[in-house]
Structure formats: C-alpha cells, structure tokens
Amino acid sequence: MNDVDGQAGVRGRYVIVEGGEGVGKTTQVVALAQRLSEAGIDCEVVREPGGDPFAEAGRELLLGELERTAPAEVLAFNALRAQLLIAVIEPLLATGTWVLSDRGRLSTIAYQGHGAGADLAWTREICAMTVALCPPDVEVVLDLDPVVAAERRTMRGDDDRFERMDLAFHQRVAEAYRAEAALAGIEVVDAEGTPAEITDRLWRVVSPLL
Template sequence: MAPDGSALEGRGRFITLEGGEGAGKTTLSRALAAALAEGGLPVLRTREPGGAPGAEAVRALILGQGPWDPVAEAMLHFAARREHVARSLEPALAAGIWVVCDRFADSTLAYQGAGQGLSRDVWERLCDLALGPLRPDLTLVLDLPPERGMSRALSRGDANRYEMQGEAFHNRVRAGFLDIAAREPGRCAVLDASRPADEVLSLSLAALCERLGVPA
C-alpha cells in the first residue's frame, strides 16, 4: 500500500476495529498497522480498554472484577477511554500519525448497551464528556457468529469475564455491532470475519482505499 501525498499531510486518521470475542481484531490490527507502515505511513497500534498507563490499570479492574451495574461499567470504560484519548490518541493524531485501535466507544454501546441494557442516551452523554469531538474516521466491524468466535476465544485459555458470558449475551452484542454499522454506513464497513485472516486483511485494505483514499 503506497500512500498518496494527501495521506501524508496534516492530521492522522483514526481507524477502529470492532466485533465480538474471537473475531480476529488483534490479528487484523497487527497486519493492518504493518501494511500501513510498509506504505510509508507513521502508525500507532493500540487497544481498549487500555492504550495509556492509567487506562491499562483500569483495564485490569474491568476485566478482572464484576459484575458491575451497566452504568458503572460504562463509566469505567469511559474513564479508561478518556485517558487513552488524552494521553495517546489525540497527541498521535495531531502529530500526523495514523492510529489503528482494537476497540473503541462502539464496544461500550454493543456490550453495555445491547448486551447489558445501558441506554443509548447515557452512552451518548459519556461520549460527549470523554471524547469531545473525536470520532473514528473508519470503523471495521468484524462480524462472526458468536459460537465460532467463542470457540476461538476460549481455545486461547485465560478467558476474561466477557468471554465467559452466555451465548444469548454474545448474540445481543453481535446484533448491537450490526445495528451500529447500519446506522452509520459512511463510517462503518462490515467484514466477514469467518474468512481467512489474509482475506480479511485484503478486505480491510480495500475499505481503506475506498473510504480514506489510500491507494493499494
């Protein structure tokens, strides 16, 4: 992937990867960041919850304890997210660095919203408070039937408490992500995560070409 001149100028672009457990977000984030870097773009690969020292401390709390009240859990995610935005994302984007982020605010809407019953109004207010105007330039939604994703996730061992939730929860989460993509088709591209990893990467790069003007 070779960047054109405009892709190298000014503010960086913010690409987020979303989807349920075992969808392949981490694998894709590595491959996508490597492809962008090989094309000459400065790239930061990061994740949520986490991505900054304070946010990583909150990650351990979120994944290691619970269950939480849905509003409390969303507030924890947004506390970590605010640190991530302030300490890592905004400085990188302002410096012209492209960011590939494994999960962002859509995950809170899918997991705590669709999955746990958090209202969209509360989520929107937390977004406004924690993110300011920052929103992804492109979101790749990796879609996979929950039973396949959970099989992948659990085979890794050391499951976190989200991965231990039942199938009904993960079906709601999947529906939540698909609803987000349907509401914002200009920002979101849904990818078939059941395909081999190299094909998912090719689909992702095609979406970057189409949506962000980065030539293959």
C-alpha cells in the same frame, strides 16, 4: 480531521476495528499496521480499554470480577477512553502517526448497552460526548457467527470477564454491532475466512484514507 499540522505535516488517521470476542480484531489491527508500514505510513496499535499506565490500571479493574452496575461501567469505560484519546491518540495523530485501535465506543454501546442493559440513548450520548474529544476517521465492525468466534477463542486459550459470558450474551452483542453499524452508517466486514482474506476486506475500507 484532515487539517494540516504546521510542524509535522499531514495529520494521522484514527481507525477503529470493532466486533465481539474472538472475531479477529487483535489479529487484524496488527496485520493492518504491517500493511500500512509497508506503504510507508507510521502507525501505532492501541487497545480499549488501555493505552497508558492509568488506562491499563483501569483495564484491570474493568475486565476483573468486581460487581458493578451497567451505568457505572459505561462511565468507567468512557473515563478510560478519554484518557486514551487525550493522552495517547491525539498526540500521535498530531505528529502524522496513524492509530489503529482494537475497540472503541461501539464496544460500550454493544456490551454495556445492548448486552448488560444500560439505557441505550444515555449510553450513546455519553459515548458521543467522549468521542468528540478526538473522533475516529473510520470505524469498521468485524462480523462473525458467535459460535465460530467461540471456537477461535477456545483455540486462543485466555479469557476475561466478558469472554466468559454465555452464548446468548455474545449473540446479543453480535446483533447489537450490526444494528448500531446500520444506524450510524458504519461498514460491516465479514470476518469468516483466512486472516489474509479479512485483511484484504479491511484494506478496502482503510486504504481510501491514504
């Protein structure tokens, strides 16, 4: 991922911020983008699912209420991920722009695998094949007690299909992130504290890529 593009210079970096609902992902990708801009780095924030008109239309479907099976959901999230990776992220990286993503493949493994019961080995494999289209430089998991995360979400107001799941589901997802991060050697960052404190912790993970 560190190859040099002849026309545009150094390739951008692709950073994924992960974690359950309300842990502070959206807050932190914006804060990281701000710090990177201050360091003179061009960067863009994207979210999964989403990223371009096709993937945003798919987001509506996936975050909506239509009944679906867990395997169908795994494939649909990965279809939208492929669109985002090929149509949006790869072209940005190629021009030297950094991409900060709000969610990625670990979300599918945590929510559709551990949370909704899709076969874990199959889900990991599908996700690995999709991610190979444009692998991230670093993934980091924000870890927060689901009770505290639920309080933060109550303050925020809006919610979707996944945010409305019960506390047991969110506990399962939080536990899944820790387990998958340990398996894959992915950094877990404590998401308790002020937003600035958490940005400092994330910066320690991201700044070595500069």
